[in-house]
Amino acid sequence: MIKSLTRSLAQFSPAFGDVSHLKHYRQAYKHKNLADRAYLNRIGCLISIIIVTLGIPLDYVVYPEKFVHFAFLRIAEVAFLMAMYAITTLPRVRPYLFLVTAAFTSSVILTVVIIIYQTDGATSTYYAGINLVLLGIGFMLGLTFKEALFYTFLTLASYWAVSAASGIPEGAWRIVINNSYFIFLTGVVANIAAYFSERERFYTFCQEQEIQRKNQELEEMDRLKSEFLANVSHELRTPLTVIVGPAKHLLDTESERLSEQARVVIERIVRNGARLIKLVNDVLEVMSFESGRKQPKFSPLAFDQIVRSTASQLSALFSDANGKSLKVTVSNDVVPVLGSEMQLERVCFNLIQNAFKFSPAKEGEVSVSLMKDDDHAVLTVADNGIGIDPKDHDVIFERYRQADGSQTRRYHGTGIGLALVKEIVSSHGGNIFVQSKLEAGATFTVSLPLCHQDIPAPSVIEDDRSDLLRSAEVDYLNCFKKEVQGSQNNKPLCLVVDDEPDMAAYIRTVLSSDFQVQIACDAFEGQKLFDQLKPSCVISDQMLPGMSGTEFVTWCRRHPHGQTVPIVMLTAKNGPSTKQAAADAGADAFLIKPFDAVELRQSLHYLVRSTTRALSDRPTLVIVEDERDIAAVLMDLLQSSYDIEWVSEGGSAVDVIRKLQPTAILLDHMLPDKDGIDILKELKASKDLRSIPVILLTANTKGNVREQALKLGVDDFLSKPFSGPELTTRLFNLIQRTRLERMLEAKNNDLERAVSDLKASEAQLIHSERWRTLNHFAGGLIHEIGNPLNYALSAARVAASHSSDTVRSEALADATEGLQRIQLMISELRDFLAPTSAHELELKPTPLSKVIQRAAKLNADRLSGVAFSTQGVEVNVLVSESALMHVLGNLIDNALEALLESSAENPRIEIVGKLREKDQHLILSISDNGPGVPSHLGSQVFEPFIHSNKSSGLGLGLSICKTLVEKMGGLIVLEPSQLGATFKLTLPLAQQVLPSSPRGNRDRGSLK
Structure with missing residues (x-):
């Protein structure tokens, strides 16, 4: 039950849930718990002493006759508890604290039991003291659940024992039950409290251990990080010196002999190498403070000389060309301070640099002042730049923090400069604070205690930085000036x-x-x-x-x-x-x-x-990059092959791209106002811009940047630093791929239009063919009906006008023949338009030879000159006699038409029957030696309105034959032949067992 309760309570505290994963802390907890138990035992002893002592006046009021006896008893108990308190303070007793707890708890229970025994026994009001003992056991002593359970039963058993020993008065058993009930409930509460209290203490201990372990890991990682940064920074100094030093020397000595392009490239190397040296120097200074490395020895210095020297070195930055001015006000008196010249120079460098960077490009003003104020030197550096939000005043002095640390910040930096200034000032016993608000400039004030020692004569300063590294920092600041002035060479x-x-x-x-x-x-x-x-x-x-x-x-x-x-x-x-x-x-x-x-x-x-x-037919390239030097490198690499438009901030990038519709885009990730991911979102969301290929060019190595860009549909990535050949190759391949995709899309569009036109032409052709067929059908119908109709009308006129009965009889016979011919054509047309249903054909055993004879008799007049033969037809087939005779009559008539059309020598018609015993069917072949059926018609001869020869019939005969044969459960096909035509009919034999209803077309599959 307890476990079930703890599981339900786990939602309120993890201590009440599953803590099995923390079992490795059990042993350490036991040692820690001994110290806690000792402390809690002392608290329990003190509280018990107070409660027992306060019972003395209660005895005087309730049982005055036993006051003296109870007083001695209570004093003895207090003395024992004080002894237990003293024992608990001994460290060597801690392993045996459970015995101390048992001793002083049992003594309190015994004292209460004695008082109960000597008063009213089972009905004594002092039984409430037992409840107090149980509450102390549950809430004060830090006992385990098992210990609390033991003391609960001990207390309840003591009450029952004293009640039995003192005797239960008549009728008092209800009071005993009542007291026992409340003692039991108090014990339940005490045990639950002890159980949860122990779990909470254990979980709290585990959490403290986890926090300590993580803190140790973080401290170790921080130490390793600091060592790594310090080592890397030291290692960077050597190659940077080798890069920047010769480049500066080349500019100083060979500038006039260098080409303009070479000079620009070398200036760029010096400027950015100096920028990197500045960063390395700042990192080394921060690491020296962070690692607790011994600070340089402080000595008396003239702070006014340091401020003048620093301002003088930086004065070249401020000129009419960039619209910025520097005003320096330094006290004429010596301003002595105790400190490190190198570090105080860095304070001045960083503060003036900060003011220069954030002052406006036009009409920028930076003022530097130094004066004495009582016992302090006060340095003030003010500008009229963008200002700092008051909520960020504390942030800017924290390491690696900036007022604007977003990816869209307009001003670059590492967040080290002002933090380093604060640490240097603090190490010199001074203070720094800022006064500023947005768009109202910023004023930094440094206060350092004055020194009253004599300042030694100027000497060579021992410094671990070479003149190159000192001048490099000035060169770094000059890069801002370069950016403002720019280059005139490539401008239109x-x-x-x-x-x-x-x-x-x-x-x-x-x-x-x-x-x-x-x-x-x-x-x-x-x-x-x-x-x-x-x-x-x-x-x-x-x-x-x-x-x-x-x-x-x-x-x-x-x-x-x-x-x-x-x-x-x-x-x-x-x-x-x-x-x-x-x-x-x-x-x-x-x-x-x-x-x-x-x-x-x-x-x-x-x-x-x-x-x-x-x-220009050259592709257009938009470069969105806020770093002027990187943009210049990109343009140098690509300007020979592309028309380039450079955008230096993210806010206007999409508008420029929309206006230019470039061939490709090189997009930086971290940009002022709007970062590359946001720009990419806008590009891919625009129907007009989404097809322009984009290469994301960034120094950000976070995996989520690539994931975000890929989800948005970026075409390629390049990481800074990049390789020139790799960039040009990737860009060329990307543009070629995009062109091919667009060409393919155009081809697909052309094909879709062609298919659409073809479908329209096909529909028009089908429509024209339908009209042609209808015209042909109408012409044939008129011809086929007109001839016998004219013949019948002429015969009728002869019969009506002639007086000879013989002539009239012959004329009437001729008229009847013509009308019968018309009736036959109408019957064929009716059978085609509304063919007879399968259930209307009466299938019965029919002699095949008899049907063939009747069909031949219909064409007897035209068979006179044709060799007509039959073979294997003496069988009975299960057909409709009239339908089969119509089919055979049509096939013989078609054969005769073909023979007459071709004027074939020795014309013949053969009808041959062959049994197919496996399924009780007959294969009946009707062949002629006429011209045959054209190969292009094939199976189309069974389609309506298809003519296999030059006859002027309706073209419905074979179509009707096919329908009738299939409704009799048979199959008709045209067999390919080199000479003449052969039609094969598959007919069921009369011996075949018929199903309850004709199967129609479904039987065709079994006749193959």
Whole structure:
């Protein structure tokens, strides 16, 4: 019952469920439980002492005559309990705690029993003390279920014993039963409490052990991780030094002799190598703090000199070219602090770098100040950038955390810089805090205690970093400057023709980030520059000295280079006639002054791209990559084979792709505003874009990224770092595959259209054939009925007009013959349209020879010149005599028609019967030596309206014959022959046992 109860209670606590998987903790739990039992025993002794002592005034009130006796008894019990308490504190007694528990618990029970015995015995009110003992056993002593059960029975047995010893007064047995009942219930509650309490203690102990074990594993893993990162970072320094050092030296000494492309590549190597060195240095610093490595020896330093030196090294970043400025305010007094110059320099580097990176590209301001405030040096670094949400103020100082750590973050970083600053400042006994809110800049304040020791004279600083590593960090920061300034070499050239110098200069500023701009002050200079430079696009004012803008545009369009060059008319003269004149001259766009800079750039970009794509048969490639250097590497690899459009952030990628409809897409995974997976979702959900092949290019190695992309339908993957040949090969193969798939799809569409057209033609042909057949049938019917009808009418007229009875009799006979011929044709037509049902044919034994003779007699006049013979026909067949005679008559008539048509020599017709004993059937062959049936007809001769010769009949005879034979349970076929035609009939013999009803067509299968 207890186990069933625990299973149902497992939903409330795992301690009450199955804990068999934790049995390996039992031994450790026993040792731990001894310490807990010792503590709980002491608590039990103390509570028992209090309860026993508080019983003394109760004895005085309830039993004053026995007060003294009970007082001595209680004092003795208290003394014994105090001795038990003292014994419980001894560590060597712990293995025997169950004896101590038994001793002090039994002493309390004995004390209660003695008092009960000396008062009212079984009816004494002190039996409630027994209930208190049971409650203590269940809830305070930490006993096992078995121990609690033992003490419960001991207590109940003690009450029964004292009741029996003191004697039960007459009529008091009900009280004994009542007391025993409540003692028993209290024991049940105590035992349940002990059972669940023990399971809870055991489960809690196991959980604590599991937590300790996992903590140890995590600590070990963290230690190994730290060692690994530190070792890898140290190992990276050597190859990075070998890469960055020679590259910097090459730039410094051979820059003038390097080609422009080579210089750009080497600058890219230095910049990104410096970026990696910066990361390695930060990681090493963090690992030094994390591993608890001995910190460098602190010495008195002039903090003001460190701040000035750092700001001076970074001052080259701030210039008019990138629109950012640096303001440094340092106290003229020496600011002495106790610390490490290397670490304090890093604090300054990281804070100024952070401010530079997050300040706006235009009108960015970074201010650095250092001053004394009482006993502290206060360093403040402020910017006017994007700011930090107040809820993230604590996050940014945690290791590996960033305010925006998403895959769509706009600013790159590892989350080490500010965490390292905080740890360095804390190790110097200082504090750092930030004041900021979104879109309101950020101010970082560092407070360090001043040092009152003398500052030694400047000396060579012992540092484990070389000058290369120091300068590399500055180079890394300079990469932001490089990104802002960009390169002018690969930009398209834009010719601006405007006679207002300030306006032309403003247009240059607007376009300088994307175009090389050449300015002409009038149309004549514009013509000269246009002829010399052959620009990629032109912006022209309308009102120019010597020549209007429309005349200049007209001249450009007549120039060999100017027929496809995009031209934008940018003028303050806004009127319908001016717009129309610009359009007539050949301007591609018309913009009004004052103009919107964004609109001008977008219009120019769109016109240049459209023109480039129109003139080029090369495939178009869109690269969505936020890392400028990686995008540059990709463009260097692919620009010889593709027209490339670079998109640096995810938010506008889909719009650009929709506008360009590129041949393929190289898509990075981690992008600002929107990551690659979200972009891929939009592409594959769009009907117009889903067929464009996409290669996901990412440094993210998580398996779920590949799984997500595959589910969405990505075409290929490439991991950073990538191989140039692998990239170009994969891209080429992917584009070729896509082209082949599209060609195959086009071919399939053409085939589907051809099949559809063929079906329509077939339907039309069938319809035409039906009309042709119907016309042929109608013509044949008219011919077949017209001839005998005319013959009958002529004979009737002769009979009506002639007086001779003989002539009249002959004429009437002729008329009758003609009408009978018409009746026969109508009968055939009726049999075809509504053939006689199987149950209407009366099948009976019929002599075959007799039917053949009657059928031959019908054609006796035409058989006179034909050799007609029969063989093996002296048998009885189970048929309808009239139906069989109709069939044989038709077959003989067809044979005669064929013989007469061919004028065959020695014409003959043979009818031969052959028994098939295995199934009691007769094979009857009707052959002739006529021209036979054309091979292309084959089995079609049994179809309606099919003529096997040039006769003008209805073409229904053989079809009706087939129907009649099958309804008699037989089969008719045309046997292939080199000469003449042979029809074979399979007929049932009269000896065959007939079923209760004719089987019709179902019997045909057995006649093969």
